[in-house]
Amino acid sequence: MxxxxxxxxxxxxxxxxxxxxxxxxxxxxxxxxxxxxxxxxxxxxxxxxxxxxxxxxxxxxxxxxxxxxxxxxxxxxxxxxxxxxxxxxxxxxxxxxxxxxxxxxxxxxxxxxxxxxxxxxxxxxxxxxxxxxxxxxxxxxxxxxxxFAAMRILLVVLNKEKESFKAVVFILIIMIVTASSGIYVVENQAQPEVFESIPKSMWWAVVTLTTVGYGDVIPVTSVGKFLGAMITILGVGLAALPAGILASGLASELEQRREILEQRFRELLLDDEDMNLIRDRYKIDKIRRELGLNKEQAEEVIVQLLREKEYEQRLAEIDKKNYCPHCGEHL
Amino acid sequence: MxxxxxxxxxxxxxxxxxxxxxxxxxxxxxxxxxxxxxxxxxxxxxxxxxxxxxxxxxxxxxxxxxxxxxxxxxxxxxxxxxxxxxxxxxxxxxxxxxxxxxxxxxxxxxxxxxxxxxxxxxxxxxxxxxxxxxxxxxxxxxxxxxxFAAMRILLVVLNKEKESFKAVVFILIIMIVTASSGIYVVENQAQPEVFESIPKSMWWAVVTLTTVGYGDVIPVTSVGKFLGAMITILGVGLAALPAGILASGLASELEQRREILEQRFRELLLDDEDMNLIRDRYKIDKIRRELGLNKEQAEEVIVQLLREKEYEQRLAEIDKKNYCPHCGEHL
Amino acid sequence: MxxxxxxxxxxxxxxxxxxxxxxxxxxxxxxxxxxxxxxxxxxxxxxxxxxxxxxxxxxxxxxxxxxxxxxxxxxxxxxxxxxxxxxxxxxxxxxxxxxxxxxxxxxxxxxxxxxxxxxxxxxxxxxxxxxxxxxxxxxxxxxxxxxFAAMRILLVVLNKEKESFKAVVFILIIMIVTASSGIYVVENQAQPEVFESIPKSMWWAVVTLTTVGYGDVIPVTSVGKFLGAMITILGVGLAALPAGILASGLASELEQRREILEQRFRELLLDDEDMNLIRDRYKIDKIRRELGLNKEQAEEVIVQLLREKEYEQRLAEIDKKNYCPHCGEHL
Amino acid sequence: MxxxxxxxxxxxxxxxxxxxxxxxxxxxxxxxxxxxxxxxxxxxxxxxxxxxxxxxxxxxxxxxxxxxxxxxxxxxxxxxxxxxxxxxxxxxxxxxxxxxxxxxxxxxxxxxxxxxxxxxxxxxxxxxxxxxxxxxxxxxxxxxxxxFAAMRILLVVLNKEKESFKAVVFILIIMIVTASSGIYVVENQAQPEVFESIPKSMWWAVVTLTTVGYGDVIPVTSVGKFLGAMITILGVGLAALPAGILASGLASELEQRREILEQRFRELLLDDEDMNLIRDRYKIDKIRRELGLNKEQAEEVIVQLLREKEYEQRLAEIDKKNYCPHCGEHL
The missing domain is CATH 1.20.120.350 (Voltage-gated potassium channels. Chain C)
Incomplete structure (x- = not known):
């Protein structure tokens, strides 16, 4: 025992x-x-x-x-x-x-x-x-x-934006297939060994569309260069799109979490007239950790919240003064 | 019959x-x-x-x-x-x-x-x-x-931001024309075959401004290198601009749709005191599908909404307590 | 006369x-x-x-x-x-x-x-x-x-974000000067002609930091490659930063204008109970054009606004029902 | 003395x-x-x-x-x-x-x-x-x-987003280690001198993942090219991620500061019925400078605020008219 x-x-x-x-x-x-x-x-x-x-x-x-x-x-x-x-x-x-x-x-x-x-x-x-x-x-x-706490938020964002990513991957595949087929048709005669087939041309398409541009495979004909330039201009933004979506998603996820944090803190304030940053440290920390935010972000929200509360109280006082205390009518 | x-x-x-x-x-x-x-x-x-x-x-x-x-x-x-x-x-x-x-x-x-x-x-x-x-x-x-459901949202964003894209394409054309003309004037003497004319110089301009940089055409004179460096620094952000606009546009479109969803759900709540996630599944799903949002996003909005409603009710109760039920005056 | x-x-x-x-x-x-x-x-x-x-x-x-x-x-x-x-x-x-x-x-x-x-x-x-x-x-x-109407918005954003751009240019200059000096110290012995002086090394720094990477100038020593890799990783995001700032700034500028549009439309609604999309077309168009927004954006705001107004009216009616019509007390 | x-x-x-x-x-x-x-x-x-x-x-x-x-x-x-x-x-x-x-x-x-x-x-x-x-x-x-005033805001954003950056650096290290190890296993036989060891392969990984793409080290086998293409597509967005996070963070930081500015101005308005842009210039400037915003941004917020206040007053007047001044009932 x-x-x-x-x-x-x-x-x-x-x-x-x-x-x-x-x-x-x-x-x-x-x-x-x-x-x-x-x-x-x-x-x-x-x-x-x-x-x-x-x-x-x-x-x-x-x-x-x-x-x-x-x-x-x-x-x-x-x-x-x-x-x-x-x-x-x-x-x-x-x-x-x-x-x-x-x-x-x-x-x-x-x-x-x-x-x-x-x-x-x-x-x-x-x-x-x-x-x-x-x-x-x-x-x-x-x-x-x-x-890594931030990794989890990043994974949440990745999961939330997964449909956007699917769409981007779909467009990327379309771009790569189209670009490699187009350059294959146009450059196959001039460079039969590097643009021998569409799968081989895909190496050029990937290297170009991701803007890596090693320079080992380059269109040489005028038509090929024109097509290559068009493809590059159209496709160049595409490679940067996932990073942009992820960054925007991360920003909006953090914004959303900050708002939820504010809402939770407002609820805490209902139970407890003046939220005490030291006394309620444990409750605040629990909410904060649940939402994966760091201490600075939580403190910022609290400071802002207390300031707003003070403002509302002053506003209410001014409002009260403007009404007759006996009949409740506006003066 | x-x-x-x-x-x-x-x-x-x-x-x-x-x-x-x-x-x-x-x-x-x-x-x-x-x-x-x-x-x-x-x-x-x-x-x-x-x-x-x-x-x-x-x-x-x-x-x-x-x-x-x-x-x-x-x-x-x-x-x-x-x-x-x-x-x-x-x-x-x-x-x-x-x-x-x-x-x-x-x-x-x-x-x-x-x-x-x-x-x-x-x-x-x-x-x-x-x-x-x-x-x-x-x-x-x-x-x-x-x-692909997300493709449709992307197309909507592309359509909404089409004026920004036009402006970017316009700037890009200005950049390409200016860069190729500038490099043509400066490098024409040193490399008469690759910078033979402005249209030929455009290949360099596109390859450089999109940051692909194959390395087949490079300025060799000091003036050309200085001009090339200036053009690259100025123009490099430009190629990433469409992706940035698209990503920001996508984020703000999703934000807007989430707000509309919230508004619609609020309307549902008016008809139906406590929105039942299971009973009203069909109505909720219809609104959600109309707005092209996925189930997780809709659920998130609902949970947040119900929480806010509860908070408001608690606030109203506290407010009621602070007023005399007979004369309506603030205590 | x-x-x-x-x-x-x-x-x-x-x-x-x-x-x-x-x-x-x-x-x-x-x-x-x-x-x-x-x-x-x-x-x-x-x-x-x-x-x-x-x-x-x-x-x-x-x-x-x-x-x-x-x-x-x-x-x-x-x-x-x-x-x-x-x-x-x-x-x-x-x-x-x-x-x-x-x-x-x-x-x-x-x-x-x-x-x-x-x-x-x-x-x-x-x-x-x-x-x-x-x-x-x-x-x-x-x-x-x-x-180009959008060009004007872009210029406004550029002007608003000019301090951010100055900071980015300042960091970029620091990066280029540091990178070219560092590579000059490290590679000068191994490649005395391409890394002959700091100004000459700047060509490599610009081509690398903007991710163009022609491949005409490359560090060959191990220390040079290590330094080059570090510089590239640190600096690579920098080149994309102006585009990101511009895109974010554009998004927030459009968001702000949409909010001002909403506020102006709300003011219109005060004068004129039910804003008539056809009758008030002229007033609406004037405000819209002042803010540089297109017709679709304006219509979206109006539809949303009318919907919100309807919701508020329904809310007010429900609210009225909950109070005694004689003493004004909450039931 | x-x-x-x-x-x-x-x-x-x-x-x-x-x-x-x-x-x-x-x-x-x-x-x-x-x-x-x-x-x-x-x-x-x-x-x-x-x-x-x-x-x-x-x-x-x-x-x-x-x-x-x-x-x-x-x-x-x-x-x-x-x-x-x-x-x-x-x-x-x-x-x-x-x-x-x-x-x-x-x-x-x-x-x-x-x-x-x-x-x-x-x-x-x-x-x-x-x-x-x-x-x-x-x-x-x-x-x-x-x-540089904007540098300080940028440093604040960098500090706030430091966890995101840590996560990105962590992913980047995973990508570089994985990419260089993968290409080392696959290409070591075909190119024993350039892909001699994992540390040597890292040069290729960094040059490719950052999209610099000098072209001095390139996979030559089909498997190597396929792996290289996959790595490039997956990793390419990553290099642009820090810039995206920084740009989004900067935008949201400025947005937050603008909101705080609005709140502070609202408080000023409580003390002082009609905030005088000329008389209160000193107070306004002090708040503005504390938040690191420029004059245009502050003025924009004030104009918007005064407009909203006017709107609310008009709304209150209309509201008063709709209630009986004697019994307080809605007409």
Whole structure:
């Protein structure tokens, strides 16, 4: 019984350290920083291994580091599987443990964690091309996603604007197909080897429409140059369109969240006449974190809100003065 | 009489399947997917045919596929002409059938459909260059426009911002003409063949101003390089301007539509105290589809609206408490 | 006396045709179109003259066309000077004629008109390099500015955002100076001819930071490539910044104008219970044109406004029902 | 005593001239312009010195100018340290002089000032590579930051959007690492020297993803070209993303400030029935300058505000008419 008690306490403590974002102690921060450093070192190692002059003299070191990393990441994965049952324990006590674990294992974050360690174990069962296997370890870079709050907002925006992106991709495909077909018809005679077929002409289309312009494939005939110029002018904006949509979407998402924050704070103000920035810090922080906004943005909204409230009170006072206090009529 | 009844029912059913967007059954979705697949295969075929190594061994296969496609697209076109009289039948019963059909035939979508099959029939009457004719089949790609909701919003934005685009095209023409004339005057002596005339210099101007920069034509004199650098710095933003305008326009169009949606939902709330997300699903969906917004966006607006309503009610209650219920005076 | 009357009437009529934008008859439109066509033909002529194969056989034709254009543009300029006194005659009758004319002559539009014809006359007094003189005629392209409404909004935005642009230009200069100095220090030894001095290295900096990337000057040392990559990553967004600022500024300017339009329409609604789209067309059009918005945008605002008004009326009715009609208390 | 009085007066006067932005006399403007000119001449000198043909014949001139600049900038720095105690003297009289000076010395602006002169003195103690030392003088360009108001707004936006930028840099690093690793695996066999290792492949990745596209390193295999095209299409928008975020952020920051300005002006209107643009010029200017907006923007807000106020008054009058003045009931 006492042993069980200890087991539950330990699990809860470990959960707080490695998964609970609201729990921010010195040790949990150190744990996060250690993992971030290990991931960065892993990626550096993969890059460094590709340089023969660095790899061959230090082969044993690289291998030892890889074994160490695999062990750490495996322990991390198993710990997360173990403690994840603590999440939302109070809110949803009815969900059984195995279901919580399965839900987590199927989440994108957990899949990234698994794929980060899987190739290393794969090596024991099947023989895979070593260079390809090494590069697969770069997948560990994605483990960093966990530590970027803004990435989540960006993903939300990407998801919200996905229809716009589909439309842009559709237009881009039309442009590439049209451009490569057009240049193929026009330049095929003059340069039969580079514009041999439409798929080969697509290299020119992609390189031109994205404005990379290596210069290895260029139209040489007058008609080809004219067509190329037209295509470039029309298509050039297109490549910049997704970035524009994403940037606008991000701005409007942040604007929307700021408005929701304002609305929530207004509600707080109803319960609590003068919202106290210090006393209500916990409530404010909870709302703010839910919306993924940072402290400066929240403070800005609060300051503005209190100022508006003061203005409205002054306005109400002036308004009251203008009415007869006995009959309520306007003077 | 019974036969006629059956004919009308059949036409109505076919209309629902191939044209009515509100009618979403398993079969109508399958029909759409089949057509999308056929279009994609057609485009792939055109691209593949240009590769000699793929075309010559499978010539008969490509031809058979083309015949099959032509037949399917022709039947699709005729069916659409036939059933289009069902559209808005209740709202405008006074418009005669031939007028409805003519209106549809003149619509951009129908013209795309016609041009997609026309070249194949053209072949029987006049002899056209085969390669050019093949590439014309790529026009079928535009048939996909029908299945992209976001494309329509993009076209609306393009239409709304058309004056800005005209201004940008005007500035772009000024830039290209000025840049090519300037570089022609300055570099003509040093490189008489590439900067032989203004039209020839325009190739450099377009390649530079769109930031493609192939590197085949480059100013070599100091004055030319200075002028080229100035032109590039000034003009470089210009190429990205249309994309920026389109992205901003898209963001503000979506914002505007979200506001209209909010207004419509507010109106719904007037008729119906607590808008029920499940019961009123049909009304909500109709408004949402009219505005071309997706389900997530509509839900977001509704949740926000209900929250605001609750807040206003709480505010009204607090307000009521502050007034004497007998004399109406402020306490 | 009668002669004077006729003179005044003629001047007023000519003013309406060539300057008054509110006055839109078939003839005034034809006049505008003729001038636009002449400007475009002039620019085409300048471009065509640079091609020896086109110029020498048709030299007389080109010269005749140039004489004709000079005469037309000169008459146009003189006419504008003559009739400009009619502008705002009612609003400001106190300004003397010579002052009105001087004001117009000093306006940017008038200066463009003058510079378009000046070089041709200059030719009679001093001997200038012919090729340079010809290219100067391209200035006539700017005469088209008069016919683009969106250009004026763009110029307003440019003016409003001028401080942002100054900051961007300042950063750009810092970037170019820093990049060229850095690459000069690093690559000077390896490539003493292309990175001979900082001014020479600036060519590389401009070509790289604007993402043109001709490929004629490239860092070859490892340190140079690393520095080049860093500079490119940091600087690449910068080149797109002015376009982004302009696009955002344009969007917010249009948004602001739409809001002012709404406010003005609301004021119209106060005077006139149900704003009649047909009866009040003139007033609406005047406001709309003042704000430089097109008809679709104005109509959208009106439709939205009427809908909101209807909603408010329904809300007011519901509100009234909730109060006792005798004591005014809330039920 | 009198001497001390004079000393304090002098310090206050010097403070007004070189640090106080609200104090704008002819002399203080001249002082600013002289410093701006000196900075620009310094930067030009550094650039010019790198050209051997300009430097060697005028070596003494360049050196004399450098000595002169060092003396002026040193005096400027010492003067600023001396007079900075005058800042916020009334608001915070309790802070001792040494603390004020230390605070200023640690501010970014003061550090720039110090670094601008430090290398020249460094030369006396240690022997540094002369060319590197010269280039360090370019740091003086940053001294100009003091004179660009828009730069401060841009820095505020950069700071506010820093989380978005971190996310973009993170994605960019993922893209570069992934792209270079992918192309290394695919092209290593075909081009063993250019794609020798992942770090070497990164040069291609950076040059391609930023759309610079020099053309010195290009994939040659079909698989490499396909991968390259995919990477380019996916990544191309990314490079433009920071500019988009910055532009959107700038627009929304300006919008927010305009709203705050409106709110502050509304508060002014409460104290003072009809805000007088001429009489209240000082108050308006103070608020405006605090928010970093220019005069046009402030005027626009005021005009709009007064118009709205007038509208509300008219609305209130109409509203009053519709109610019985005796019983308060709606007529």
């Amino acid at each position: 006492i042993k069980n008690q200890f087991y539950l306490q330990l699990r809860s403590r470990v959960y707080d350290i490695i998964e609970n974002e609201s729990y921010q102690t010195h040790f949990s921060k150190m744990f996060d920083k250690f993992l971030i450093l290990l991931i960065l070192l892993n990626v550096s190692a993969v890059i460094a291994e590709s340089v023969d002059a660095w790899y061959f003299p230090n082969q044993h070191l690289f291998e030892a580091f890889e074994y160490f990393s695999i062990i750490v990441f495996s322990i991390e994965y198993l710990l997360r599987v173990w403690v994840i049952v603590e999440r939302d324990k109070e809110e949803h006590p009815e969900i059984p443990h195995w279901k919580r674990r399965l839900l987590w294992i199927k989440s994108p974050g957990a899949i990234i964690d698994l794929v980060s360690i899987a190739p290393a174990f794969l090596n024991y069962f099947v023989t895979v091309d070593l260079r390809f296997l090494r590069v697969l370890r770069l997948f560990r870079l994605l483990k960093l996603t966990r530590y | 019974i036969k006629n009844q059956f004919y009308l029912q059949l036409r109505s059913r076919v209309y629902d399947i191939i044209e009515n967007e509100s009618y979403q059954t398993h079969f109508s979705k399958m029909f759409d997917k089949f057509l999308i697949l056929l279009i994609l295969l057609n485009v792939s075929a055109v691209i593949a045919e240009s590769v000699d190594a793929w075309y010559f061994p499978n010539q008969h296969l490509f031809e058979a596929f083309e015949y099959f496609s032509i037949i399917v697209f022709s039947i699709e076109y005729l069916l659409r002409v036939w059933v289009i009289v069902e559209r808005d039948k209740e709202e405008h019963p006074e418009i005669p059938h031939w007028k409805r059909r003519l209106l549809w035939i003149k619509s951009p979508g129908a013209i795309i459909d016609l041009v997609s099959i026309a070249p194949a029939f053209l072949n029987y009457f006049v002899t056209v260059d085969l390669r050019f004719l093949r590439v014309l089949r790529l026009f079928r790609l535009l048939k996909l426009t029908r299945y | 009668i002669k004077n009357q006729f003179y005044l009437q003629l001047r007023s009529r000519v003013y309406d045709i060539i300057e008054n934008e509110s006055y839109q008859t078939h003839f005034s439109k034809m006049f505008d179109k003729f001038l636009i066509l002449l400007i475009l033909l002039n620019v085409s002529a300048v471009i065509a003259e640079s091609v020896d194969a086109w110029y020498f056989p048709n030299q007389h034709l080109f010269e005749a066309f140039e004489y004709f254009s000079i005469i037309v543009f000169s008459i146009e300029y003189l006419l504008r000077v003559w009739v400009i006194v009619e502008r705002d005659k009612e609003e400001h009758p106190e300004i003397p004629h010579w002052k009105r004319r001087l004001l117009w002559i000093k306006s940017p539009g008038a200066i463009i008109d003058l510079v378009s014809i000046a070089p041709a006359f200059l030719n009679y007094f001093v001997t200038v390099d012919l090729r340079f003189l010809r290219v100067l005629r391209l200035f006539r392209l700017l005469k088209l500015t008069r016919y | 009198i001497k001390n009085q004079f000393y304090l007066q002098l310090r206050s006067r010097v403070y007004d001239i070189i640090e106080n932005e609200s104090y704008q006399t002819h002399f203080s403007k001249m002082f600013d312009k002289f410093l701006i000119l000196l900075i620009l001449l310094n930067v030009s000198a550094v650039i010019a010195e790198s050209v051997d043909a300009w430097y060697f014949p005028n070596q003494h001139l360049f050196e004399a100018f450098e000595y002169f600049s060092i003396i002026v900038f040193s005096i400027e720095y010492l003067l600023r340290v001396w007079v900075i105690v005058e800042r916020d003297k009334e608001e915070h009289p309790e802070i001792p002089h040494w603390k004020r000076r230390l605070l200023w010395i640690k501010s970014p602006g003061a550090i720039i000032d110090l670094v601008s002169i430090a290398p020249a003195f460094l030369n006396y103690f240690v022997t540094v590579d002369l060319r590197f030392l010269r280039v360090l003088r370019l740091f003086r360009l940053l001294k100009l930051t003091r004179y």
